[in-house]
Amino acid sequence: MKTINLTTQRQAVYDIVRDAADHPTAADVMNRLVERGHSFAYGTVYNSLRYLTDKDMIRELKLGETASRYDARTDDHQHIVCEVCGKVDEVTTAIPEEWLARVAEETGYEVEGAHIVVEGVCAECRSKRKK
Amino acid sequence: MKTINLTTQRQAVYDIVRDAADHPTAADVMNRLVERGHSFAYGTVYNSLRYLTDKDMIRELKLGETASRYDARTDDHQHIVCEVCGKVDEVTTAIPEEWLARVAEETGYEVEGAHIVVEGVCAECRSKRKK
DNA sequence: ATTTCAATTTAGAATAAGTATAAATCTATT
DNA sequence: AATAGATTTATACTTATTCTAAATTGAAAT
Ligand SMILES: [Mn+2]
Ligand SMILES: [Mn+2]
Ligand SMILES: [Zn+2]
Ligand SMILES: [Zn+2]
Numbered sequence: 001m002k003t004i005n006l007t008t009q010r011q012a013v014y015d016i017v018r019d020a021a022d023h024p025t026a027a028d029v030m031n032r033l034v035e036r037g038h039s040f041a042y043g044t045v046y047n048s049l050r051y052l053t054d055k056d057m058i059r060e061l062k063l064g065e066t067a068s069r070y071d072a073r074t075d076d077h078q079h080i081v082c083e084v085c086g087k088v089d090e091v092t093t094a095i096p097e098e099w100l101a102r103v104a105e106e107t108g109y110e111v112e113g114a115h116i117v118v119e120g121v122c123a124e125c126r127s128k129r130k131k
Numbered sequence: 132m133k134t135i136n137l138t139t140q141r142q143a144v145y146d147i148v149r150d151a152a153d154h155p156t157a158a159d160v161m162n163r164l165v166e167r168g169h170s171f172a173y174g175t176v177y178n179s180l181r182y183l184t185d186k187d188m189i190r191e192l193k194l195g196e197t198a199s200r201y202d203a204r205t206d207d208h209q210h211i212v213c214e215v216c217g218k219v220d221e222v223t224t225a226i227p228e229e230w231l232a233r234v235a236e237e238t239g240y241e242v243e244g245a246h247i248v249v250e251g252v253c254a255e256c257r258s259k260r261k262k
Numbered sequence: 263a264t265t266t267c268a269a270t271t272t273a274g275a276a277t278a279a280g281t282a283t284a285a286a287t288c289t290a291t292t
Numbered sequence: 293a294a295t296a297g298a299t300t301t302a303t304a305c306t307t308a309t310t311c312t313a314a315a316t317t318g319a320a321a322t
């Protein structure tokens with residue numbers, strides 16, 4: 001379970017996700033692969049994304065939209081979504097351990113972690129809004 | 132936009148969600164409707180769930196599973212999912228305002244709120260585990 | 263170099279959740 | 293009773309993703 005086999009297609013998919021600044025969906029990845037001159041089967045892109053996710057080279061994000069997004073940052077962090085333009089940005093401010101401890105106490109669960117999606121309006125949309 | 136028209140089907144769907152202790156999916160709601168002797172069209176259940184959500188009588192939850200779940204508690208709260216049995220419980224401990232403020236500062240967003248899904252192992256699964 | 267065999271890719275079918283459509287039915291008002 | 297708007301129904305459609313079975317690849321083993 002340690003070895004990683006990066007085929008041409010897996011490497012190309014990984015490159016797209018690594019180079020992306022916007023947490024692309026599988027469909028985004030497909031389009032960008034075509035832009036770079038590749039033409040892999042639909043299923044291969046999904047297989048590659050899953051493979052890379054399993055190997056912890058990328059993360060799959062479920063942000064409450066219909067399609068999953070993918071992220072080459074695998075360190076623990078959260079996300080913020082602009083309610084106006086849909087942009088997704090990083091949140092690195094860590095959730096207080098103390099809050100998680102209180103949740104553990106409240107629920108009786110052993111808490112492993114949390115997925116947080118913050119919602120708001122990004123700076124650009126805010127400045128456009130007050131016209 | 133103020134009046135609420137609770138038809139038989141909408142009331143029955145609402146009753147299911149209100150009586151549920153487990154944040155049911157649309158499919159769960161459909162099964163329980165049948166158990167109670169109803170037989171509404173597939174689309175009607177989805178329409179009713181959306182109608183009730185729009186009227187703020189219930190909430191739709193996107194917890195990162197394939198199907199949405201529904202919740203008759205509409206006050207601000209979060210959820211915790213058991214990684215072992217999949218159970219979903221309530222989290223009423225509020226997110227620290229201070230954390231949201233730091234996220235706003237970090238990202239430049241105007242923060243409106245946050246959806247949090249805590250992950251962990253519930254008390255029952257924990258006790259079963261150490262056999 | 264050729265054979266072999268597992269891993270991978272491919273094309274396309276299948277699935278799951280939810281939405282859209284258009285006809286039928288219900289319900290309140292004239 | 294007639295009308296009209298809202299709702300329900302059955303069914304078709306969409307979207308995102310997974311599954312399947314055949315074809316291809318590529319690294320050993322001969
Ligand atoms: Mn990220
Ligand atoms: Mn709840
Ligand atoms: Zn924005
Ligand atoms: Zn459990």
